[in-house]
Amino acid sequence: MNWISEWALPKIKTLFGGAREVPDNLWHKCPSCEKMIFQNDLEANLRVCPHCGHHMRLGARQRLDATFDEGWQRAELPKVPLDPLKFKDQRRYAERLKEAQAKSGMEDAVLVGHGKIEGERAVMAAFEFAFMGGSMGAGVGEALVTAARLAVLQDAPLIVFASSGGARMQEGAISLMQMPRTVIATQMVKDAGLPFIVVLCDPTTGGVTASFAMLGDIHIAEPGALIGFAGARVIEQTVREKLPEGFQRAEYLLRHGILDMVVKRGEMRATLARLIRLLHAERRPGAPAAA
Structure with a gap:
């Protein structure tokens, strides 16, 4: 070997x-x-x-541990029906869910926490790609809505670490309904005048890209992250052209104006803290009132 x-x-x-x-x-x-x-x-x-x-790829728990200051708290998420369509392919969907839950220690593909980043309050939602490819079903939709409500309640920025293969096919139209739900959730944060920052990790594709993941005030990506909607092979077959080198990678998207910055993982915490100070300065406790 x-x-x-x-x-x-x-x-x-x-x-x-x-x-x-x-x-x-x-x-x-x-x-x-x-x-x-x-x-x-x-x-x-x-x-x-x-x-x-x-x-x-980094797990959701590790992301929150690496980004938050010590003492962050995990948010309780609403329960959702485990198998609303009684779906079965080669195996029952309920069995796949139980296996993913046992391996990850999570109820679904998103973990939500709240705490501070270098002393700045924040609410974060992190996708766990190891949980059925970070696919977006009802549980993920509820997690993001909960994160948005918590951000508004705490008057804190919302940061989402996205890593997903897209919609969860085992939940059919219920999964697709999470796209407008998450869009509404992001709008709740923006209506409250709070920053919404999206960190696009490898990979971020499908319905996640087509909904909340491209609606941030700031879009950051990790180096080399695959970001797109459809796969490169599908696009090539559709347009009947050879795609450029590095197409759908973070650096290519940065050069073409889709991203605001590409940030190394070791620098992510400091970068997010700096952005919160810039975007949220007037609402921090003790900050001078705007003229």
């Missing part, structure tokens, strides 16, 4: 007399440069490759 599994691991086992089992996830291979990274180093670096800077 590679020198780690074929040579290094047997040597380690021999050294310790076979008394201990060496964990299988001790090392991780970067999907971009294919170099091996010690798992603890990778997690400490927020799952960014120290060799080539490739940004790997």
